[in-house]
Amino acid sequence: MLLLFVFVLSIFLGFELISKVPSQLHTPLMSGSNAISGITIVGALLAAGASQNDTIGIVLGTLAVCAATINVVGGYLVTDRMLGMFSTKDEKK
Amino acid sequence: MDPKTIKTIIEISYILAAVFFIFGLKMLGSQKTARKGNLISSVGMLLAIVATLLNQGLKFEWIAIGFGAGALIGALAAFLVKMTSMPEMVALFNGFGGIASLLVAWWEYLEKYQGNTQLTSAPLGEWIVPVVAIGFAVFIGGVTFTGSLVAYAKLAERIPTQPYLFPGQVPLNLLLLLVSLGLIGLFSYNPAEGNLYFYALLALSFLFGILGTIPIGGADMPVAIALLNSYSGLAACAAGFVLTNTVLIVSGSLVGASGIILTNIMCKAMNRKLINVLIAGDLGGAKLTKKIEGEAKPISPQDAYYIIEAARSVIFVPGYGMAVAQAQHVVKELGKILEDNGAEVKYVVHPVAGRMPGHMNVLLAEADVPYEQLVVPEDVNPIMESIDVAIVVGANDVVNPAARTDKGSALYGMPIIDVDKAKTVIVLKRSLRPGFAGVDNPLFFNENTRMLLGDAKSSIQALINEFKD
Numbered sequence: 337m338l339l340l341f342v343f344v345l346s347i348f349l350g351f352e353l354i355s356k357v358p359s360q361l362h363t364p365l366m367s368g369s370n371a372i373s374g375i376t377i378v379g380a381l382l383a384a385g386a387s388q389n390d391t392i393g394i395v396l397g398t399l400a401v402c403a404a405t406i407n408v409v410g411g412y413l414v415t416d417r418m419l420g421m422f423s424t425k426d427e428k429k
Numbered sequence: 430m431d432p433k434t435i436k437t438i439i440e441i442s443y444i445l446a447a448v449f450f451i452f453g454l455k456m457l458g459s460q461k462t463a464r465k466g467n468l469i470s471s472v473g474m475l476l477a478i479v480a481t482l483l484n485q486g487l488k489f490e491w492i493a494i495g496f497g498a499g500a501l502i503g504a505l506a507a508f509l510v511k512m513t514s515m516p517e518m519v520a521l522f523n524g525f526g527g528i529a530s531l532l533v534a535w536w537e538y539l540e541k542y543q544g545n546t547q548l549t550s551a552p553l554g555e556w557i558v559p560v561v562a563i564g565f566a567v568f569i570g571g572v573t574f575t576g577s578l579v580a581y582a583k584l585a586e587r588i589p590t591q592p593y594l595f596p597g598q599v600p601l602n603l604l605l606l607l608v609s610l611g612l613i614g615l616f617s618y619n620p621a622e623g624n625l626y627f628y629a630l631l632a633l634s635f636l637f638g639i640l641g642t643i644p645i646g647g648a649d650m651p652v653a654i655a656l657l658n659s660y661s662g663l664a665a666c667a668a669g670f671v672l673t674n675t676v677l678i679v680s681g682s683l684v685g686a687s688g689i690i691l692t693n694i695m696c697k698a699m700n701r702k703l704i705n706v707l708i709a710g711d712l713g714g715a716k717l718t719k720k721i722e723g724e725a726k727p728i729s730p731q732d733a734y735y736i737i738e739a740a741r742s743v744i745f746v747p748g749y750g751m752a753v754a755q756a757q758h759v760v761k762e763l764g765k766i767l768e769d770n771g772a773e774v775k776y777v778v779h780p781v782a783g784r785m786p787g788h789m790n791v792l793l794a795e796a797d798v799p800y801e802q803l804v805v806p807e808d809v810n811p812i813m814e815s816i817d818v819a820i821v822v823g824a825n826d827v828v829n830p831a832a833r834t835d836k837g838s839a840l841y842g843m844p845i846i847d848v849d850k851a852k853t854v855i856v857l858k859r860s861l862r863p864g865f866a867g868v869d870n871p872l873f874f875n876e877n878t879r880m881l882l883g884d885a886k887s888s889i890q891a892l893i894n895e896f897k898d
Contacts, residue, residue, distance in 0.1 A: 339558070339670060339678055346679045349451065350686025357458040359780040360803050362691060362787030365457050366658055367519045368467050369687045372450050373526045373658075375474065375680040376665040378481045379533035379672050384495055385487030386540070393536060398495040400532035405499025406506070407526040407661075412471040413507035414518060419464040421512075421794040424801055 371411025377404035442480030443676035449473025512795040513752045516785035517584035523661045527573025530664035534566035542620040562670030564613030570664040571634025579642035590647035650784045652695045659688020698780040700843030723874030734895035740817035742773045747789045750823015754885040761796035779827035806846045819848040821856045854878045
């Protein structure tokens with residue numbers, strides 16, 4: 337029940353955080369928040385680290401770590417690359 | 430250290446990570462702080478990863494292999510992707526997030542629940558939540574994965590971008606959804622012997638992701654990507670319920686909520702109902718009810734030069750055509766020339782121009798356009814009458830005045846950029862066959878509109894050359 341409570345509150349928090357973002361920044365916002373969804377890497381690490389002798393467990397866990405890492409590393413780097421391009425006139429000087 | 434202390438350290442790190450994500454997301458909302466916000470969010474992720482590795486008894490060899498491969502692929506993709514291909518890149522990353530959550534849930538099922546007959550003899554309340562969550566994580570994760578792959582293929586034009594429609598599509602999709610929910614129920618009832626239901630659910634989720642995305646047309650892709658983004662968050666959130674892990678639940682639902690907000694913004698900007706985007710496919714252009722009559726007035730680069738050379742205020746209105754022609758750098762070059770020539774230059778970007786939200790802004794930023802010159806339609810529409818020249822580069826629907834005038838048109842009511850009210854409009858277009866039925870934008874026939882025909886990049890290059898001569 338407590339988890340559900342946390343879930344509902346976070347959803348509302350998410351609505352509040354995002355609703356005022358200017359449309360110029362929607363693409364980096366999307367790829368940046370996408371990188372956060374890679375948090376599932378926590379579960380993937382636990383799965384891959386706990387698998388020892390069962391082949392299917394190792395395969396699933398390792399694949400999960402790999403996919404989540406692509407999401408995390410790729411997501412943050414590409415967002416940073418994009419945001420590095422957005423600069424004001426003063427910053428360009 | 431004793432296990433209890435380690436556990437506390439891990440828990441506190443997770444809380445900190447969630448706080449970093451919240452600050453990071455907040456800071457992504459403003460140009461001044463966005464880059465730092467992304468950095469803070471990534472530090473939060475690092476913290477969560479390191480904390481997880483503190484858990485005792487973990488074997489690192491497979492972790493290292495998976496992490497190394499993933500980091501290499503992710504970094505290469507992030508550095509090599511062209512800015513014009515950003516929509517398909519984000520779609521792919523989304524898909525990887527989805528499949529990761531699915532795999533985590535799958536692993537949990539095999540390790541803890543499959544064949545575990547002792548489990549179901551315990552009271553229902555003790556095990557039902559993670560089991561139902563396994564069902565949802567698999568379903569949402571699977572839909573995100575194949576849906577994102579289809580979106581990627583459409584955006585990269587590996588498959589036709591048109592909506593793929595067939596008779597009975599909507600009832601079939603609804604049926605698949607209901608059956609999937611039913612399977613989650615059956616699986617949760619007895620997870621120890623749930624193999625059949627589990628794998629059926631897995632297969633259906635993949636199928637549903639494909640069938641749910643193929644009716645979405647190219648122009649509706651901003652909505653699809655925003656929605657898939659939301660799903661990838663919700664999949665992580667479901668995985669959090671599987672593992673009873675709060676940081677997954679918090680972060681996943683933050684992303685889920687932000688994706689829904691963006692989806693909603695995109696729908697409003699396109700004047701579409703979400704349900705129609707999802708089930709009815711693309712409407713196939715403006716479909717005007719009033720007959721458009723008139724004659725388009727082509728213009729040579731030289732004559733266009735005389736018009737913009739004399740202009741004191743100029744706006745550029747980019748659309749997907751600019752990305753296709755890779756014209757963002759020449760657009761910026763022309764903008765710079767016009768500024769040096771004494772004109773005030775702005776770039777007006779419609780929220781749904783391009784193939785993902787904010788896509789055109791990224792391209793113009795890549796071409797070094799300063800952030801303050803990137804403006805939204807609401808900034809310019811009220812003063813449109815005072816604009817000397819509006820140059821439309823590869824945009825169509827977002828400047829179609831039928832959205833204001835033609836009540837029967839599918840566009841009617843969509844917020845547009847009112848370029849037709851500017852003193853002169855120059856539309857860059859590849860070709861214009863006179864009387865061609867596909868031309869359904871009355872803007873092209875307006876008294877104050879001039880058509881500069883040809884490839885957008887070479888047309889602008891021609892204008893730049895006129896200035897240099």
